[in-house]
Amino acid sequence: xxxxxxxxxxxxxxxxxxxxxxxxxxxxxxxxxxxxxxxxxxxxxxxxxxxxxxxxxxxxxxxxxxxxxxxxxxxxxxxxxxxxxxxxxxxxxxxxxxxxxxxxxxxxxxxxxxxxxxxxxxxxxxxxxxxxxxxxxxxxxxxxxxxxxxxxxxxxxxxxxxxxxxxxxxxxxxxxxxxxxxxxxxxxxxxxxxxxxxxxxxxxxxxxxxxxxxxxxxxxxxxxxxxxxxxxxxxxxxxxxxxxxxxxxxxxxxxxxxxxxxxxxxxxxxxxxxxxxxxxxxxxxxxxxxxxxxxxxxxxxxxxxxxxxxxxxxxxxxxxxxxxxxxxxxxxxxxxxxxxxxxxxxxxxxxxxxxxxxxxxxxxxxxxxxxxxxxxxxxxxxxxxxxxxxxxxxxxxxxxxxxxxxxxxxxxxxxxxxxxxxxxxxxxxxx
Numbered sequence: 001x002x003x004x005x006x007x008x009x010x011x012x013x014x015x016x017x018x019x020x021x022x023x024x025x026x027x028x029x030x031x032x033x034x035x036x037x038x039x040x041x042x043x044x045x046x047x048x049x050x051x052x053x054x055x056x057x058x059x060x061x062x063x064x065x066x067x068x069x070x071x072x073x074x075x076x077x078x079x080x081x082x083x084x085x086x087x088x089x090x091x092x093x094x095x096x097x098x099x100x101x102x103x104x105x106x107x108x109x110x111x112x113x114x115x116x117x118x119x120x121x122x123x124x125x126x127x128x129x130x131x132x133x134x135x136x137x138x139x140x141x142x143x144x145x146x147x148x149x150x151x152x153x154x155x156x157x158x159x160x161x162x163x164x165x166x167x168x169x170x171x172x173x174x175x176x177x178x179x180x181x182x183x184x185x186x187x188x189x190x191x192x193x194x195x196x197x198x199x200x201x202x203x204x205x206x207x208x209x210x211x212x213x214x215x216x217x218x219x220x221x222x223x224x225x226x227x228x229x230x231x232x233x234x235x236x237x238x239x240x241x242x243x244x245x246x247x248x249x250x251x252x253x254x255x256x257x258x259x260x261x262x263x264x265x266x267x268x269x270x271x272x273x274x275x276x277x278x279x280x281x282x283x284x285x286x287x288x289x290x291x292x293x294x295x296x297x298x299x300x301x302x303x304x305x306x307x308x309x310x311x312x313x314x315x316x317x318x319x320x321x322x323x324x325x326x327x328x329x330x331x332x333x334x335x336x337x338x339x340x341x342x343x344x345x346x347x348x349x350x351x352x353x354x355x356x357x358x359x360x361x362x363x364x365x366x367x368x369x370x371x372x373x374x375x376x377x378x379x380x381x382x383x384x385x386x387x388x389x390x391x392x393x394x395x396x397x398x399x400x401x402x403x404x405x406x407x408x409x410x411x412x413x414x415x416x417x418x419x420x421x422x423x424x425x426x427x428x429x430x431x
Contacts, residue, residue, distance in 0.1 A: 068090075279309070
């Protein structure tokens with residue numbers, strides 16, 4: 001059981017904080033979740049959202065500030081014998097507390113909390129996406145590895161036929177044309193093998209990029225070929241998959257929260273129609289240098305005064321600012337709902353496509369398996385006839401290529417079925 005074994009296999013490390021010695025599927029997923037840039041960016045977004053929430057809550061508390069002013073006043077035309085310059089100092093402490101704003105701050109806190117939830121869902125979505133990308137790439141590596149082995153078998157087969165025909169040429173059983181045709185076939189098989197090796201290395205390079213690994217790092221990838229039972233696993237009901245996805249997919253939950261966020265924006269905008277009430281309090285004092293018979297401390301004491309007050313701001317005419325804000329907030333709600341519907345439709349289409357791909361791939365796998373079986377039998381019969389001189393080289397080459405193509409079709413169907421199944425698992429929150 002390839003996927004079940006790799007998904008539950010442990011990570012092997014040569015030493016603490018080092019790279020794994022072997023890379024199975026679960027090891028790749030674990031490493032990517034810890035090191036992928038997109039996941040880290042999503043986590044950073046969550047931390048930023050937490051700061052915004054703290055800021056929104058802090059707005060409910062009073063503000064307190066202190067001030068110190070030192071001034072030099074110059075009088076170029078004094079009216080008496082006094083100095084033409086005067087130095088003064090002013091010192092104060094002030095507090096302000098908005099006790100009513102129509103619920104704007106409260107709704108702002110609620111929006112910040114929703115943003116926190118959305119940020120967490122963004123992390124989950126990033127993790128799900130990287131898991132799916134890793135699985136897709138890992139399956140591509142397994143496919144490329146099997147395709148390379150098929151090409152190696154083709155090279156080995158054509159090499160054997162080439163040597164056999166060279167020996168037959170010496171005895172006059174084969175012709176130079178037969179040898180030339182097998183040389184051409186062998187060269188073609190070598191070319192296909194080279195392409196298969198390059199494809200495998202490219203997939204490995206893509207895996208390194210997903211894992212944020214240096215391209216020069218050596219990866220010992222665990223290759224476990226999936227068995228037929230896993231390829232032909234019975235698919236769950238399509239409607240069940242869709243309903244499950246509606247409940248578990250982060251993007252669906254996030255779209256619903258976006259609508260809630262926009263609805264709070266309407267209430268926050270309507271707060272602009274209501275009065276705002278604030279309390280203020282302060283204490284100030286001051287002194288004058290060189291122009292007073294009192295010392296510094298006495299001046300501060302004598303000039304000390306306290307103030308306390310309440311202010312009410314009543315909106316009467318605001319050049320349509322509040323009304324426009326409310327209308328825009330209402331438009332944002334409708335936009336959020338439409339975005340949510342769009343995400344649901346896209347999800348339904350993706351599940352439908354993956355489901356059809358899975359069914360078609362399973363059917364193609366069964367057909368391709370029979371095709372490989374019949375092609376192999378046909379090739380063996382024709383090869384025996386060729387050895388008896390009843391068939392010519394072109395017929396044998398044609399049958400050999402038919403067999404190789406059938407084997408490649410079988411591989412494609414097998415891994416397409418596996419990939420489609422894993423995509424359906426992804427939409428069910430199983431990976």
